[in-house]
Amino acid sequence: MYAISLGDGAELRPLEVWHAEELLAHIDRGRAFIGQHVGLPEVVADLDGARAYLRSYADKRAADAGALHGIRQDGTLVGGLLFRTWDTPSGVCEAGCWLEPAAAGRGLVTRGMRVLLDWAFEERGMHRVEWHVSTANQPSINVARRLGMTREGVLRENYPHHGKRTSTEIWSLLAPEWRMARSGDAQHAH
Structure with missing residues (x-):
């Protein structure tokens, strides 16, 4: 089992099907916060939903069609x-993220994504990584900026979420x- 340190007691680790109870507990802690911009809390509504979500990513990983990693803080x-x-x-791939409120604002997503971007570009030879984010999700937009991404445009009212249509920045x-x-x-480090 790999664990990649993100500093300050934080780690990037795989999320596996057997983490379903832990995933559900984590989503429950941040359900309203996480669900502001994404539908994950509806998908992980209960233990069966958590298992199905994790299994879908295990299947994606097996098919080399996606991957899921957990961010852990002090375990x-x-x-x-x-x-x-x-x-x-x-x-071409699309990256994404979520955090519970207690973990927000510490740079965990930015640090973790730098590890994953390095892997995608250098190990796997990807050419383009996309980041799709609600126009209302300023913290996630800030991550895209910190990662050096370019804002390409907006898909207007493309995502029905909680009874209204939201727009997505690419x-x-x-x-x-x-x-x-x-x-x-590397040059600035010397």
Whole structure:
């Protein structure tokens, strides 16, 4: 079982089917907060829903079509990072995230996504990583900015959520941009 340190007692670890009870407890702690912009709390409404969600990502991983990772703070599951879609032939994937309120504002998503972006671009040869975010979700938009992504446009009222239509910003990062930013980081470190 891998665990990648994100610093300050935080780790990135796989989320597996056998984590269903823990996932449900985590979603319950942050249900209203997590559900402000995404439908995950409706999907993980109960233990069966948690198992089905985790199984769907186990199936995606087996098919090389997506992946799910948990963010743990001092051993407790506090959020998730995922590749919702992953298409190796085209070199395009979509990344996403969620956090419970107690874990927000600490840079956990940004630090964890840097690990996953490095893996996607350098290990797996992806060319483009997309970030789809509600126009009302400023914290997630801020993550896209911190990761060096470019805002490409808005899908107007494309997502029905809690009885109203919300709009989605599309952000992306290309492999050459990532490498340029990483080489700049290395130069600043010296």
